[in-house]
Amino acid sequence: MENVKSRIILALDFPAEDEMNRCLSALQGELEYVKVGMELFYAAGPSIVYALKERGLKVFVDLKVHDIPNTARGAMNSLARLGADMVNVHVAGGRAMMEAAREGLEAGAPAGSTRPLLIGVTMLTSTSRQTMNEQLLIPGQVEEVVVGYAQLAKEAGMDGVVASPLEVPLVKQAAGTAFQTVTPGIRPSGSARGDQTRVTTPEEAFRLGSDYIVVGRAVTAAEEPRAAWQAMLTALQNSTTEQGTPTGGKR
Incomplete structure:
Protein backbone atom coordinates (compact mmCIF):
# COMPACT_ATOMS: atom_id res chain seq x y z
CA MET A 1 0.00 0.00 0.00
CA GLU A 2 1.14 3.54 -0.76
CA ASN A 3 2.70 5.27 2.27
CA VAL A 4 -0.39 7.19 3.32
CA LYS A 5 1.44 8.60 6.37
CA SER A 6 3.41 10.91 4.08
CA ARG A 7 0.11 12.45 3.02
CA ILE A 8 -1.25 13.09 6.52
CA ILE A 9 -0.16 16.42 8.02
CA LEU A 10 -0.62 16.70 11.78
CA ALA A 11 -1.54 20.23 12.87
CA LEU A 12 0.59 21.20 15.88
CA ASP A 13 -1.82 23.84 17.15
CA PHE A 14 -0.32 24.40 20.57
CA PRO A 15 0.30 27.60 22.56
CA ALA A 16 3.80 26.56 23.63
CA GLU A 17 6.69 24.37 22.52
CA ASP A 18 6.61 22.15 25.62
CA GLU A 19 3.03 21.08 24.86
CA MET A 20 4.04 20.32 21.29
CA ASN A 21 6.94 18.20 22.53
CA ARG A 22 4.66 16.15 24.76
CA CYS A 23 2.43 15.40 21.79
CA LEU A 24 5.38 14.51 19.56
CA SER A 25 6.76 12.21 22.24
CA ALA A 26 3.42 10.40 22.40
CA LEU A 27 3.53 9.97 18.61
CA GLN A 28 7.23 9.12 18.33
CA GLY A 29 7.92 7.19 15.13
CA GLU A 30 4.44 7.73 13.70
CA LEU A 31 4.67 11.12 11.99
CA GLU A 32 6.24 12.27 8.74
CA TYR A 33 4.61 15.66 8.11
CA VAL A 34 3.49 18.35 10.56
CA LYS A 35 1.92 21.79 10.34
CA VAL A 36 3.01 24.85 12.29
CA GLY A 37 0.28 27.46 12.35
CA MET A 38 0.09 30.99 13.68
CA GLU A 39 -0.44 30.02 17.33
CA LEU A 40 2.75 27.97 17.68
CA PHE A 41 4.87 30.02 15.26
CA TYR A 42 4.10 33.25 17.09
CA ALA A 43 4.69 31.62 20.48
CA ALA A 44 7.91 29.74 19.72
CA GLY A 45 9.35 31.77 16.85
CA PRO A 46 11.00 30.68 13.59
CA SER A 47 13.38 28.35 15.46
CA ILE A 48 10.49 25.91 15.85
CA VAL A 49 10.89 25.02 12.17
CA TYR A 50 14.56 24.14 12.70
CA ALA A 51 13.66 22.03 15.73
CA LEU A 52 11.08 20.03 13.78
CA LYS A 53 13.40 19.55 10.81
CA GLU A 54 16.03 18.18 13.20
CA ARG A 55 13.48 15.55 14.22
CA GLY A 56 13.36 14.45 10.57
CA LEU A 57 9.89 15.86 9.94
CA LYS A 58 8.59 17.73 6.94
CA VAL A 59 7.06 21.06 7.92
CA PHE A 60 4.11 22.99 6.49
CA VAL A 61 4.37 26.56 7.79
CA ASP A 62 0.74 27.70 7.75
CA LEU A 63 0.83 31.50 8.13
CA LYS A 64 -1.70 32.31 5.37
CA VAL A 65 0.19 35.38 4.18
CA HIS A 66 -2.09 38.09 2.79
CA ASP A 67 -0.33 41.40 2.15
CA ILE A 68 1.06 43.65 -0.55
CA PRO A 69 3.26 41.86 -3.10
CA ASN A 70 6.56 43.18 -1.77
CA THR A 71 5.78 42.06 1.79
CA ALA A 72 4.60 38.65 0.61
CA ARG A 73 7.82 38.26 -1.39
CA GLY A 74 9.93 39.00 1.67
CA ALA A 75 7.93 36.72 3.94
CA MET A 76 8.27 33.79 1.53
CA ASN A 77 11.99 34.45 1.10
CA SER A 78 12.43 34.15 4.87
CA LEU A 79 10.35 30.97 5.11
CA ALA A 80 12.31 29.33 2.31
CA ARG A 81 15.55 30.04 4.15
CA LEU A 82 14.08 28.41 7.27
CA GLY A 83 13.75 25.13 5.42
CA ALA A 84 9.94 24.92 5.28
CA ASP A 85 8.60 22.22 2.95
CA MET A 86 5.23 23.88 2.31
CA VAL A 87 3.93 27.43 2.81
CA ASN A 88 0.75 29.27 1.93
CA VAL A 89 -0.78 32.61 1.02
CA HIS A 90 -4.38 33.76 0.61
CA VAL A 91 -5.51 33.62 -3.02
CA ALA A 92 -7.69 36.65 -2.19
CA GLY A 93 -4.46 38.69 -2.11
CA GLY A 94 -4.49 38.59 -5.91
CA ARG A 95 -2.32 37.38 -8.74
CA ALA A 96 0.49 39.92 -8.29
CA MET A 97 0.85 38.94 -4.65
CA MET A 98 0.95 35.22 -5.47
CA GLU A 99 3.54 35.75 -8.19
CA ALA A 100 5.67 37.81 -5.81
CA ALA A 101 5.38 35.09 -3.16
CA ARG A 102 6.65 32.49 -5.63
CA GLU A 103 9.55 34.74 -6.58
CA GLY A 104 10.44 35.13 -2.91
CA LEU A 105 10.47 31.37 -2.39
CA GLU A 106 12.66 30.80 -5.42
CA ALA A 107 15.15 33.45 -4.30
CA GLY A 108 15.22 32.23 -0.69
CA ALA A 109 15.60 28.50 -1.32
CA PRO A 110 19.17 27.36 -0.50
CA ALA A 111 21.33 26.54 -3.52
CA GLY A 112 20.73 23.03 -4.78
CA SER A 113 17.45 22.59 -2.91
CA THR A 114 13.88 22.54 -4.15
CA ARG A 115 11.79 25.52 -3.10
CA PRO A 116 8.86 24.85 -0.75
CA LEU A 117 5.48 23.99 -2.19
CA LEU A 118 3.41 27.16 -2.47
CA ILE A 119 -0.26 26.63 -1.71
CA GLY A 120 -3.10 29.13 -2.00
CA VAL A 121 -5.84 29.34 0.63
CA THR A 122 -9.22 29.49 -1.12
CA MET A 123 -12.08 29.66 1.37
CA LEU A 124 -11.57 28.68 5.01
CA THR A 125 -13.34 25.46 5.95
CA SER A 126 -15.10 27.37 8.74
CA THR A 127 -16.74 29.64 6.14
CA SER A 128 -20.32 28.84 5.18
CA ARG A 129 -22.14 30.18 2.15
CA GLN A 130 -24.11 32.54 4.39
CA THR A 131 -20.92 33.97 5.88
CA MET A 132 -19.34 34.32 2.45
CA ASN A 133 -22.40 36.01 0.94
CA GLU A 134 -23.53 38.21 3.81
CA GLN A 135 -20.30 39.09 5.63
CA LEU A 136 -17.55 38.78 3.01
CA LEU A 137 -19.93 40.14 0.35
CA ILE A 138 -18.89 37.49 -2.15
CA PRO A 139 -21.90 36.24 -4.13
CA GLY A 140 -22.53 32.72 -5.37
CA GLN A 141 -21.88 29.24 -4.06
CA VAL A 142 -18.74 28.45 -2.03
CA GLU A 143 -17.76 25.78 -4.56
CA GLU A 144 -17.87 28.28 -7.42
CA VAL A 145 -15.59 30.70 -5.58
CA VAL A 146 -13.14 27.95 -4.60
CA VAL A 147 -12.83 26.75 -8.20
CA GLY A 148 -12.35 30.31 -9.46
CA TYR A 149 -9.66 30.92 -6.84
CA ALA A 150 -7.97 27.62 -7.77
CA GLN A 151 -7.83 28.63 -11.45
CA LEU A 152 -6.36 32.02 -10.50
CA ALA A 153 -3.78 30.33 -8.26
CA LYS A 154 -2.70 28.03 -11.08
CA GLU A 155 -2.36 30.98 -13.47
CA ALA A 156 -0.14 32.69 -10.89
CA GLY A 157 2.22 29.71 -10.77
CA MET A 158 1.08 28.25 -7.47
CA ASP A 159 1.52 24.53 -6.79
CA GLY A 160 -1.95 23.98 -5.41
CA VAL A 161 -4.62 25.17 -3.01
CA VAL A 162 -6.07 24.63 0.42
CA ALA A 163 -9.73 23.68 0.13
CA SER A 164 -12.36 21.46 1.69
CA PRO A 165 -12.18 17.82 0.53
CA LEU A 166 -15.71 18.32 -0.78
CA GLU A 167 -14.35 20.75 -3.38
CA VAL A 168 -11.36 18.64 -4.48
CA PRO A 169 -13.04 16.93 -7.47
CA LEU A 170 -14.09 20.32 -8.87
CA VAL A 171 -10.60 21.77 -8.30
CA LYS A 172 -8.95 18.81 -10.03
CA GLN A 173 -11.36 19.08 -12.94
CA ALA A 174 -10.64 22.79 -13.36
CA ALA A 175 -6.90 22.89 -12.65
CA GLY A 176 -5.70 19.39 -13.49
CA THR A 177 -4.85 16.29 -11.47
CA ALA A 178 -1.25 17.42 -10.84
CA PHE A 179 -2.46 20.58 -9.09
CA GLN A 180 -2.04 19.85 -5.39
CA THR A 181 -4.92 19.88 -2.91
CA VAL A 182 -4.30 20.27 0.80
CA THR A 183 -7.46 19.65 2.77
CA VAL A 215 -5.64 16.43 10.94
CA GLY A 216 -5.47 18.27 14.25
CA ARG A 217 -7.62 18.20 17.36
CA ALA A 218 -9.04 14.73 16.71
CA VAL A 219 -5.52 13.45 17.45
CA THR A 220 -3.73 16.17 19.42
CA ALA A 221 -6.60 16.76 21.85
CA ALA A 222 -7.35 13.07 22.33
CA GLU A 223 -6.81 11.52 25.75
CA GLU A 224 -4.43 9.08 24.05
CA PRO A 225 -3.06 10.72 20.86
CA ARG A 226 -1.20 7.60 19.72
CA ALA A 227 -4.32 5.46 19.97
CA ALA A 228 -6.34 8.08 18.07
CA TRP A 229 -3.68 8.27 15.36
CA GLN A 230 -3.46 4.50 14.98
CA ALA A 231 -7.24 4.16 14.89
CA MET A 232 -7.30 6.64 12.01
CA LEU A 233 -4.60 4.70 10.15
CA THR A 234 -6.49 1.45 10.69
CA ALA A 235 -9.66 3.00 9.24
CA LEU A 236 -7.66 4.21 6.25
CA GLN A 237 -6.07 0.78 5.83
CA ASN A 238 -9.46 -0.89 5.87
CA SER A 239 -10.84 1.68 3.45
CA THR A 240 -8.00 1.28 0.94
CA THR A 241 -8.26 -2.50 1.18
CA GLU A 242 -11.90 -2.24 0.22
CA GLN A 243 -11.68 0.64 -2.24
CA GLY A 244 -8.10 0.51 -3.56
CA THR A 245 -5.18 2.91 -3.05
CA PRO A 246 -6.18 6.49 -2.11
CA THR A 247 -6.35 8.75 -5.13
CA GLY A 248 -4.70 12.12 -5.59
CA GLY A 249 -2.51 14.07 -7.95
CA LYS A 250 1.20 14.02 -8.55
CA ARG A 251 3.22 14.51 -5.36
Missing part, protein backbone atom coordinates in the same frame (compact mmCIF):
# COMPACT_ATOMS: atom_id res chain seq x y z
CA PRO A 184 -8.25 20.61 6.37
CA GLY A 185 -11.70 20.05 7.81
CA ILE A 186 -10.85 16.40 8.45
CA ARG A 187 -12.72 14.63 11.22
CA PRO A 188 -12.34 10.87 11.84
CA SER A 189 -15.62 9.06 12.47
CA GLY A 190 -17.06 10.03 15.85
CA SER A 191 -15.07 13.28 16.16
CA ALA A 192 -16.70 16.63 16.89
CA ARG A 193 -16.89 19.15 14.07
CA GLY A 194 -15.73 22.01 16.29
CA ASP A 195 -15.67 25.28 14.33
CA GLN A 196 -15.54 23.59 10.92
CA THR A 197 -18.51 23.51 8.58
CA ARG A 198 -17.25 21.71 5.44
CA VAL A 199 -15.79 18.45 6.73
CA THR A 200 -15.21 14.79 5.80
CA THR A 201 -13.53 11.73 7.27
CA PRO A 202 -9.93 10.95 6.22
CA GLU A 203 -11.14 8.02 4.12
CA GLU A 204 -13.62 10.16 2.21
CA ALA A 205 -11.06 12.95 1.70
CA PHE A 206 -8.66 10.57 -0.02
CA ARG A 207 -11.44 9.02 -2.07
CA LEU A 208 -12.34 12.51 -3.27
CA GLY A 209 -8.75 13.01 -4.46
CA SER A 210 -7.02 14.99 -1.70
CA ASP A 211 -3.25 14.96 -2.04
CA TYR A 212 -2.69 15.85 1.62
CA ILE A 213 -5.08 15.89 4.55
CA VAL A 214 -4.57 18.03 7.67
Whole structure:
Protein backbone atom coordinates (compact mmCIF):
# COMPACT_ATOMS: atom_id res chain seq x y z
CA MET A 1 0.00 0.00 0.00
CA GLU A 2 1.14 3.54 -0.76
CA ASN A 3 2.70 5.27 2.27
CA VAL A 4 -0.39 7.19 3.32
CA LYS A 5 1.44 8.60 6.37
CA SER A 6 3.41 10.91 4.08
CA ARG A 7 0.11 12.45 3.02
CA ILE A 8 -1.25 13.09 6.52
CA ILE A 9 -0.16 16.42 8.02
CA LEU A 10 -0.62 16.70 11.78
CA ALA A 11 -1.54 20.23 12.87
CA LEU A 12 0.59 21.20 15.88
CA ASP A 13 -1.82 23.84 17.15
CA PHE A 14 -0.32 24.40 20.57
CA PRO A 15 0.30 27.60 22.56
CA ALA A 16 3.80 26.56 23.63
CA GLU A 17 6.69 24.37 22.52
CA ASP A 18 6.61 22.15 25.62
CA GLU A 19 3.03 21.08 24.86
CA MET A 20 4.04 20.32 21.29
CA ASN A 21 6.94 18.20 22.53
CA ARG A 22 4.66 16.15 24.76
CA CYS A 23 2.43 15.40 21.79
CA LEU A 24 5.38 14.51 19.56
CA SER A 25 6.76 12.21 22.24
CA ALA A 26 3.42 10.40 22.40
CA LEU A 27 3.53 9.97 18.61
CA GLN A 28 7.23 9.12 18.33
CA GLY A 29 7.92 7.19 15.13
CA GLU A 30 4.44 7.73 13.70
CA LEU A 31 4.67 11.12 11.99
CA GLU A 32 6.24 12.27 8.74
CA TYR A 33 4.61 15.66 8.11
CA VAL A 34 3.49 18.35 10.56
CA LYS A 35 1.92 21.79 10.34
CA VAL A 36 3.01 24.85 12.29
CA GLY A 37 0.28 27.46 12.35
CA MET A 38 0.09 30.99 13.68
CA GLU A 39 -0.44 30.02 17.33
CA LEU A 40 2.75 27.97 17.68
CA PHE A 41 4.87 30.02 15.26
CA TYR A 42 4.10 33.25 17.09
CA ALA A 43 4.69 31.62 20.48
CA ALA A 44 7.91 29.74 19.72
CA GLY A 45 9.35 31.77 16.85
CA PRO A 46 11.00 30.68 13.59
CA SER A 47 13.38 28.35 15.46
CA ILE A 48 10.49 25.91 15.85
CA VAL A 49 10.89 25.02 12.17
CA TYR A 50 14.56 24.14 12.70
CA ALA A 51 13.66 22.03 15.73
CA LEU A 52 11.08 20.03 13.78
CA LYS A 53 13.40 19.55 10.81
CA GLU A 54 16.03 18.18 13.20
CA ARG A 55 13.48 15.55 14.22
CA GLY A 56 13.36 14.45 10.57
CA LEU A 57 9.89 15.86 9.94
CA LYS A 58 8.59 17.73 6.94
CA VAL A 59 7.06 21.06 7.92
CA PHE A 60 4.11 22.99 6.49
CA VAL A 61 4.37 26.56 7.79
CA ASP A 62 0.74 27.70 7.75
CA LEU A 63 0.83 31.50 8.13
CA LYS A 64 -1.70 32.31 5.37
CA VAL A 65 0.19 35.38 4.18
CA HIS A 66 -2.09 38.09 2.79
CA ASP A 67 -0.33 41.40 2.15
CA ILE A 68 1.06 43.65 -0.55
CA PRO A 69 3.26 41.86 -3.10
CA ASN A 70 6.56 43.18 -1.77
CA THR A 71 5.78 42.06 1.79
CA ALA A 72 4.60 38.65 0.61
CA ARG A 73 7.82 38.26 -1.39
CA GLY A 74 9.93 39.00 1.67
CA ALA A 75 7.93 36.72 3.94
CA MET A 76 8.27 33.79 1.53
CA ASN A 77 11.99 34.45 1.10
CA SER A 78 12.43 34.15 4.87
CA LEU A 79 10.35 30.97 5.11
CA ALA A 80 12.31 29.33 2.31
CA ARG A 81 15.55 30.04 4.15
CA LEU A 82 14.08 28.41 7.27
CA GLY A 83 13.75 25.13 5.42
CA ALA A 84 9.94 24.92 5.28
CA ASP A 85 8.60 22.22 2.95
CA MET A 86 5.23 23.88 2.31
CA VAL A 87 3.93 27.43 2.81
CA ASN A 88 0.75 29.27 1.93
CA VAL A 89 -0.78 32.61 1.02
CA HIS A 90 -4.38 33.76 0.61
CA VAL A 91 -5.51 33.62 -3.02
CA ALA A 92 -7.69 36.65 -2.19
CA GLY A 93 -4.46 38.69 -2.11
CA GLY A 94 -4.49 38.59 -5.91
CA ARG A 95 -2.32 37.38 -8.74
CA ALA A 96 0.49 39.92 -8.29
CA MET A 97 0.85 38.94 -4.65
CA MET A 98 0.95 35.22 -5.47
CA GLU A 99 3.54 35.75 -8.19
CA ALA A 100 5.67 37.81 -5.81
CA ALA A 101 5.38 35.09 -3.16
CA ARG A 102 6.65 32.49 -5.63
CA GLU A 103 9.55 34.74 -6.58
CA GLY A 104 10.44 35.13 -2.91
CA LEU A 105 10.47 31.37 -2.39
CA GLU A 106 12.66 30.80 -5.42
CA ALA A 107 15.15 33.45 -4.30
CA GLY A 108 15.22 32.23 -0.69
CA ALA A 109 15.60 28.50 -1.32
CA PRO A 110 19.17 27.36 -0.50
CA ALA A 111 21.33 26.54 -3.52
CA GLY A 112 20.73 23.03 -4.78
CA SER A 113 17.45 22.59 -2.91
CA THR A 114 13.88 22.54 -4.15
CA ARG A 115 11.79 25.52 -3.10
CA PRO A 116 8.86 24.85 -0.75
CA LEU A 117 5.48 23.99 -2.19
CA LEU A 118 3.41 27.16 -2.47
CA ILE A 119 -0.26 26.63 -1.71
CA GLY A 120 -3.10 29.13 -2.00
CA VAL A 121 -5.84 29.34 0.63
CA THR A 122 -9.22 29.49 -1.12
CA MET A 123 -12.08 29.66 1.37
CA LEU A 124 -11.57 28.68 5.01
CA THR A 125 -13.34 25.46 5.95
CA SER A 126 -15.10 27.37 8.74
CA THR A 127 -16.74 29.64 6.14
CA SER A 128 -20.32 28.84 5.18
CA ARG A 129 -22.14 30.18 2.15
CA GLN A 130 -24.11 32.54 4.39
CA THR A 131 -20.92 33.97 5.88
CA MET A 132 -19.34 34.32 2.45
CA ASN A 133 -22.40 36.01 0.94
CA GLU A 134 -23.53 38.21 3.81
CA GLN A 135 -20.30 39.09 5.63
CA LEU A 136 -17.55 38.78 3.01
CA LEU A 137 -19.93 40.14 0.35
CA ILE A 138 -18.89 37.49 -2.15
CA PRO A 139 -21.90 36.24 -4.13
CA GLY A 140 -22.53 32.72 -5.37
CA GLN A 141 -21.88 29.24 -4.06
CA VAL A 142 -18.74 28.45 -2.03
CA GLU A 143 -17.76 25.78 -4.56
CA GLU A 144 -17.87 28.28 -7.42
CA VAL A 145 -15.59 30.70 -5.58
CA VAL A 146 -13.14 27.95 -4.60
CA VAL A 147 -12.83 26.75 -8.20
CA GLY A 148 -12.35 30.31 -9.46
CA TYR A 149 -9.66 30.92 -6.84
CA ALA A 150 -7.97 27.62 -7.77
CA GLN A 151 -7.83 28.63 -11.45
CA LEU A 152 -6.36 32.02 -10.50
CA ALA A 153 -3.78 30.33 -8.26
CA LYS A 154 -2.70 28.03 -11.08
CA GLU A 155 -2.36 30.98 -13.47
CA ALA A 156 -0.14 32.69 -10.89
CA GLY A 157 2.22 29.71 -10.77
CA MET A 158 1.08 28.25 -7.47
CA ASP A 159 1.52 24.53 -6.79
CA GLY A 160 -1.95 23.98 -5.41
CA VAL A 161 -4.62 25.17 -3.01
CA VAL A 162 -6.07 24.63 0.42
CA ALA A 163 -9.73 23.68 0.13
CA SER A 164 -12.36 21.46 1.69
CA PRO A 165 -12.18 17.82 0.53
CA LEU A 166 -15.71 18.32 -0.78
CA GLU A 167 -14.35 20.75 -3.38
CA VAL A 168 -11.36 18.64 -4.48
CA PRO A 169 -13.04 16.93 -7.47
CA LEU A 170 -14.09 20.32 -8.87
CA VAL A 171 -10.60 21.77 -8.30
CA LYS A 172 -8.95 18.81 -10.03
CA GLN A 173 -11.36 19.08 -12.94
CA ALA A 174 -10.64 22.79 -13.36
CA ALA A 175 -6.90 22.89 -12.65
CA GLY A 176 -5.70 19.39 -13.49
CA THR A 177 -4.85 16.29 -11.47
CA ALA A 178 -1.25 17.42 -10.84
CA PHE A 179 -2.46 20.58 -9.09
CA GLN A 180 -2.04 19.85 -5.39
CA THR A 181 -4.92 19.88 -2.91
CA VAL A 182 -4.30 20.27 0.80
CA THR A 183 -7.46 19.65 2.77
CA PRO A 184 -8.25 20.61 6.37
CA GLY A 185 -11.70 20.05 7.81
CA ILE A 186 -10.85 16.40 8.45
CA ARG A 187 -12.72 14.63 11.22
CA PRO A 188 -12.34 10.87 11.84
CA SER A 189 -15.62 9.06 12.47
CA GLY A 190 -17.06 10.03 15.85
CA SER A 191 -15.07 13.28 16.16
CA ALA A 192 -16.70 16.63 16.89
CA ARG A 193 -16.89 19.15 14.07
CA GLY A 194 -15.73 22.01 16.29
CA ASP A 195 -15.67 25.28 14.33
CA GLN A 196 -15.54 23.59 10.92
CA THR A 197 -18.51 23.51 8.58
CA ARG A 198 -17.25 21.71 5.44
CA VAL A 199 -15.79 18.45 6.73
CA THR A 200 -15.21 14.79 5.80
CA THR A 201 -13.53 11.73 7.27
CA PRO A 202 -9.93 10.95 6.22
CA GLU A 203 -11.14 8.02 4.12
CA GLU A 204 -13.62 10.16 2.21
CA ALA A 205 -11.06 12.95 1.70
CA PHE A 206 -8.66 10.57 -0.02
CA ARG A 207 -11.44 9.02 -2.07
CA LEU A 208 -12.34 12.51 -3.27
CA GLY A 209 -8.75 13.01 -4.46
CA SER A 210 -7.02 14.99 -1.70
CA ASP A 211 -3.25 14.96 -2.04
CA TYR A 212 -2.69 15.85 1.62
CA ILE A 213 -5.08 15.89 4.55
CA VAL A 214 -4.57 18.03 7.67
CA VAL A 215 -5.64 16.43 10.94
CA GLY A 216 -5.47 18.27 14.25
CA ARG A 217 -7.62 18.20 17.36
CA ALA A 218 -9.04 14.73 16.71
CA VAL A 219 -5.52 13.45 17.45
CA THR A 220 -3.73 16.17 19.42
CA ALA A 221 -6.60 16.76 21.85
CA ALA A 222 -7.35 13.07 22.33
CA GLU A 223 -6.81 11.52 25.75
CA GLU A 224 -4.43 9.08 24.05
CA PRO A 225 -3.06 10.72 20.86
CA ARG A 226 -1.20 7.60 19.72
CA ALA A 227 -4.32 5.46 19.97
CA ALA A 228 -6.34 8.08 18.07
CA TRP A 229 -3.68 8.27 15.36
CA GLN A 230 -3.46 4.50 14.98
CA ALA A 231 -7.24 4.16 14.89
CA MET A 232 -7.30 6.64 12.01
CA LEU A 233 -4.60 4.70 10.15
CA THR A 234 -6.49 1.45 10.69
CA ALA A 235 -9.66 3.00 9.24
CA LEU A 236 -7.66 4.21 6.25
CA GLN A 237 -6.07 0.78 5.83
CA ASN A 238 -9.46 -0.89 5.87
CA SER A 239 -10.84 1.68 3.45
CA THR A 240 -8.00 1.28 0.94
CA THR A 241 -8.26 -2.50 1.18
CA GLU A 242 -11.90 -2.24 0.22
CA GLN A 243 -11.68 0.64 -2.24
CA GLY A 244 -8.10 0.51 -3.56
CA THR A 245 -5.18 2.91 -3.05
CA PRO A 246 -6.18 6.49 -2.11
CA THR A 247 -6.35 8.75 -5.13
CA GLY A 248 -4.70 12.12 -5.59
CA GLY A 249 -2.51 14.07 -7.95
CA LYS A 250 1.20 14.02 -8.55
CA ARG A 251 3.22 14.51 -5.36
